[in-house]
Amino acid sequence: MEQFDLIIIGAGISGLSVLEEIKDTGLRVGVIERSQIIGGNALNLSCKATDRCLRCNYCLVISCLKDLTLNNSLDISLGTEVKRIKREKDYFILNAERQSLVIRADLCDGCGRCYEVCPGRDDGAIRRSPHPLVSPPFYIDTERCICDKESKDRICEKECEKGAIVFLPNSQRILFRAKAILLSTGFVPFDPEHIKRFNFSKCPNMITQTELDQMLKLKGGVHRISDGRVPQNMAFIQCVGSRNPKIDKEYCSRVCCGYTLRSVLKISHIHPEMEISVFYMDIQDLGKKDEQLLDQLPQRVRYIRSMPGDMYPSEGDNILIRYYDERENRVVSHIFEMVSLSVGMCGREENFPLFEELNIRPDQDGFLDTDGKDSEGIFICGSCRGPMDVSECVLDAKVVAHDIKRFFNKV
Ligand code: SF4
Ligand code: SF4
Ligand code: SF4
Known part of the structure; x- marks a missing residue:
């Protein structure tokens, strides 16, 4: 079982901004991200500058990613989905599942061979990272992979000379234990x-x-x-x-x-x-x-x-x-x-059953509502609790990071 002080669920701009704010506190922080890449919805935005800056705040996303990319000590579990959270005395136990096909950021050198040879590329089986700062430079969407579906050898795995493409015969079950959790699961368009x-x-x-x-x-x-x-x-x-x-x-x-x-x-x-x-x-x-x-x-x-x-x-x-x-x-x-x-x-409806056990229910618009849960070690941040733009998510993260520090007596 992996042990942490705080687990952040969701590595979009809100979760990452909280991570950035608390990274020097000495707290052991783990991040669980369902997709194979960090950045969430914010990474899909583009810079709107013309001949002048239009204050779209995309640069806030890039600056956050840059700061975190320079920090190699981060513990981010990509391609990992939390299936169940339960409370056991003073801890949260998170039962998660890691996807079976992942590109390891620490081994991949970005040569692009896997992308060139993938027969499912046009259907999104393998994609480029949306920004050079986001590692790994390519990521796989297992649901769109066609090699397994057609019972063929996985060409990308065979062609990768660095051994960066890791196939696990079955998706792995992982247990995490933490004193507090932060929900930053974002929104669905x-x-x-x-x-x-x-x-x-x-x-x-x-x-x-x-x-x-x-x-x-x-x-x-x-x-x-x-x-x-x-x-x-x-x-x-x-x-x-x-x-x-x-x-x-x-x-x-x-x-x-x-x-x-x-x-x-x-x-x-x-x-x-x-x-x-x-x-x-x-x-x-x-x-x-x-x-x-x-x-x-x-x-x-x-x-x-x-x-x-x-x-x-x-x-x-x-x-x-x-x-x-x-x-x-x-x-x-x-x-x-x-x-x-x-x-x-829109709120992420598929997450509602996951949080129900913690008595967290959606509000009338379908977003999460955790009012009054801070003292129990449950924090929430960003657009999973209502529509927010990038700058609002970053500001919200600063407030939540302060609450987290207070919870751990770090202020
Ligand atoms: S072939 Fe391997 S090293 Fe090259 S980009 Fe793909 S995963 Fe990375
Ligand atoms: S397993 Fe096949 S379809 Fe999936 S990413 Fe690799 S080459 Fe593409
Ligand atoms: S901000 Fe509100 S009014 Fe404007 S497009 Fe969106 S939903 Fe419509």
Whole structure:
């Protein structure tokens, strides 16, 4: 059994920021991360700087990763999922399972051979780390691996000269014991498939904000999925999976208005000729500085106060959007070559049974609520307790780190 003072469950920006804050306290801290890579959802963001900084705070993520990457003494269990947590006297016992196929960061030299030879690469079986600072440089999604499914030899394992790809015949069970736990399990982006009238799966050039961020990061601009062409026009749809009682998501995800505004500024900087329309209900309070960003929008960007009724696939892999136009006082249809959906932030429902044994239940919006549990050694941080942007997660982490230090008499 591995013993710690504190176990952090979830190595996204919140968990890592707490780790960064307490790393010099002498506490023995372990981190358990379900995926094969640290950074969580924040790592999917991209820098929105144009010819000036737009304060998107992606650099906070990078700076946190940089600081932690320089610290080799970290104890992070990647590809490991907590299956059960129970209280035994003054300790928490965590029963976890480690995935069977992992790339060992300490052995991998980043040669890329595994990526080149993987037959499941295009389906996401093996992926590049989203940032050079994040190690290992490649990671495997076992659920998408096709070698095992097709009963073939694992080509990546055979080709890796460093022996960095480790296959465990069965996923391993591991027990952890800790005096305190921190839940920083993050959020799940809303799945637009749940809104049938958007026809998400039938429109190849309709993507989510997360996919748009990946595209900006990897390709440096916007390109249609179907033919790689830069679209002449593009629509952003706000509040997808938020503020919608019909799908039981009445809360506002708070951060997407600001993310979209920065994305639009970035894209119109890269592609100044592109016509951009943003469909919205109303814009959340952006704060004084960010409101000034609205004044920087070029003329080709139009904010339309209307939510699309339906979206349909149209000729040439375009998307037809029907919406009520306030200016014309009628329902109009417009064809767009690309659409980005600002999907909302949702609580991780699959975690609810895990925390139930500790009497931690979701609030009415599906996020975790641990009020008053600090004295029991249960801490919570970041977007698993409600929608937060990167800077809010980092600030929250500072407060929680202070509470943790107080719990261990380190202040
Ligand atoms: S082949 Fe091995 S050493 Fe090379 S990138 Fe892949 S895992 Fe790393
Ligand atoms: S096992 Fe096969 S499909 Fe999976 S990452 Fe390795 S080469 Fe790709
Ligand atoms: S932040 Fe803006 S886009 Fe996001 S749910 Fe709230 S109003 Fe909609």
